[in-house]
Amino acid sequence: MDANQSDRKGDVNLLERALVHIPGGVNSPVRAFRAVGGVPVFVDRAEGAYVYDRVGRDYVDYIGSWGPMLLGHAHPEVVKAITDAAARGTSFGAPTEREITYAETISRLYPSIEMLRAVSSGTEAAMSAARVARGFTKRDVVVKAEGCYHGHADMFLVKAGSGLATLGAPDSLGVPKGAAQDTTVVPFNDLAALQAAFESAPERIAAVILEPVVGNMGCVPPEAGYLEGVRALCTQHGALFIMDEVMTGSRLALGGAQAKYGIKPDLTVLGKVIGGGMPLAAYGGRRDVMSVIAPLGGVYQAGTLSGNPVAVAAALATLAILEREGEALYAGLEAFGGKLQTGLEGILRETSVPGIVQRVGSMFTLFFTDRTAVKSWDDAKVSDTVRFGKWHAGMLSKGIYLPPSQYEAAFISARHGERELDRTLDAARQTLRGI
Numbered sequence: 001m002d003a004n005q006s007d008r009k010g011d012v013n014l015l016e017r018a019l020v021h022i023p024g025g026v027n028s029p030v031r032a033f034r035a036v037g038g039v040p041v042f043v044d045r046a047e048g049a050y051v052y053d054r055v056g057r058d059y060v061d062y063i064g065s066w067g068p069m070l071l072g073h074a075h076p077e078v079v080k081a082i083t084d085a086a087a088r089g090t091s092f093g094a095p096t097e098r099e100i101t102y103a104e105t106i107s108r109l110y111p112s113i114e115m116l117r118a119v120s121s122g123t124e125a126a127m128s129a130a131r132v133a134r135g136f137t138k139r140d141v142v143v144k145a146e147g148c149y150h151g152h153a154d155m156f157l158v159k160a161g162s163g164l165a166t167l168g169a170p171d172s173l174g175v176p177k178g179a180a181q182d183t184t185v186v187p188f189n190d191l192a193a194l195q196a197a198f199e200s201a202p203e204r205i206a207a208v209i210l211e212p213v214v215g216n217m218g219c220v221p222p223e224a225g226y227l228e229g230v231r232a233l234c235t236q237h238g239a240l241f242i243m244d245e246v247m248t249g250s251r252l253a254l255g256g257a258q259a260k261y262g263i264k265p266d267l268t269v270l271g272k273v274i275g276g277g278m279p280l281a282a283y284g285g286r287r288d289v290m291s292v293i294a295p296l297g298g299v300y301q302a303g304t305l306s307g308n309p310v311a312v313a314a315a316l317a318t319l320a321i322l323e324r325e326g327e328a329l330y331a332g333l334e335a336f337g338g339k340l341q342t343g344l345e346g347i348l349r350e351t352s353v354p355g356i357v358q359r360v361g362s363m364f365t366l367f368f369t370d371r372t373a374v375k376s377w378d379d380a381k382v383s384d385t386v387r388f389g390k391w392h393a394g395m396l397s398k399g400i401y402l403p404p405s406q407y408e409a410a411f412i413s414a415r416h417g418e419r420e421l422d423r424t425l426d427a428a429r430q431t432l433r434g435i
């Protein structure tokens with residue numbers, strides 16, 4: 001069934017009901033559609049490349065649960081792994097053999113990760129990695145890049161992208177000055193600024209954390225030599241390089257952006273794809289660094305649902321499929337992404353709408369800008385967000401479900417094919433003609 005926005009009364013009713021007991025009607029702010037106007041789609045179920053609302057209206061899904069659904073929704077092998085695991089108990093709070101297999105699998109796919117901890121969300125993974133870096137180096141300062149988002153721990157909510165950028169707020173209320181005073185922010189893709197940060201705080205910087213390909217200010221790739229430069233500066237100054245691969249991990253390559261670009265971080269933060277669509281994330285890296293974690297060392301981190309057996313089963317099934325399908329799967333994503341990008345760029349030219357498509361593999365963003373590239377938050381922030389709102393509404397009305405923010409990357413799944421491509425480009429042509 002094609003989407004028809006004239007009949008979204010059901011979503012309007014659900015939003016009214018949701019607003020009574022849930023702030024903004026949503027459990028994560030970007031989902032509220034405040035940046036683009038309109039009413040969020042209340043999803044009833046999802047399968048393959050589609051999400052469906054309660055009356056069965058279908059949408060080609062480019063949110064993919066904000067990244068995890070690389071294999072598409074409800075992959076039968078993943079669903080079976082989840083149901084089999086659930087039937088054997090949903091939480092033990094005790095070690096399991098499958099956690100070991102999970103750690104062995106991640107370590108095999110990401111050779112920089114000699115030891116890891118499984119946690120329940122990317123936020124938890126990033127804040128724990130920062131604590132480990134501080135505990136290991138005995139230094140306090142963490143450097144982040146403007147527009148990169150590392151979850152909602154206090155120290156990272158400084159010039160963060162994602163939902164904060166979407167709502168036009170650089171920082172969050174409720175973060176005490178003390179919590180953020182040891183966070184230094186530099187522009188992404190700017191090695192000179194990072195070098196200056198190191199020089200102005202000699203032997204005080206514990207770690208540099210960044211997204212190797214940013215997804216949280218829209219899709220912003222690293223310039224040639226940038227990640228190598230960050231690696232070299234960290235090594236030179238005795239700081240750890242933490243790669244936040246929550247979005248890129250096992251999406252841009254089986255071994256993440258670090259495999260794609262050939263960079264070895266000291267610590268890696270993982271989530272989304274490596275959690276198989278369940279609440280599972282991980283952080284890990286060098287054995288000497290990870291050995292500071294309790295009970296081996298003095299850095300504390302714990303969690304009742306860490307390494308949850310159902311989540312780990314979903315993750316293992318997902319990673320097994322990715323390993324089995326290997327290069328062919330990533331080549332398919334690249335091929336779809338390439339056709340989508342070329343198609344959208346052609347339509348932008350045809351319609352004379354100022355915009356550029358930035359894409360790395362299966363992550364992309366159409367920036368409404370007259371700049372020729374978006375390399376940093378300074379470039380991203382001047383995008384025409386009013387036009388983005390019209391684009392989003394137009395596409396949604398034609399059954400295309402895009403992230404409701406200029407500052408969230410869109411994600412392609414392995415289940416997106418020619419049918420979805422044609423439908424997306426038809427909708428884009430009609431929409432861009434009208435804005």
Ligand code: HOZ
Binds near residue numbers: 028029031066149216
């Ligand atoms: N802010 C996350 C994505 N960048 C998650 C968004 C959501 O789940 O609503």
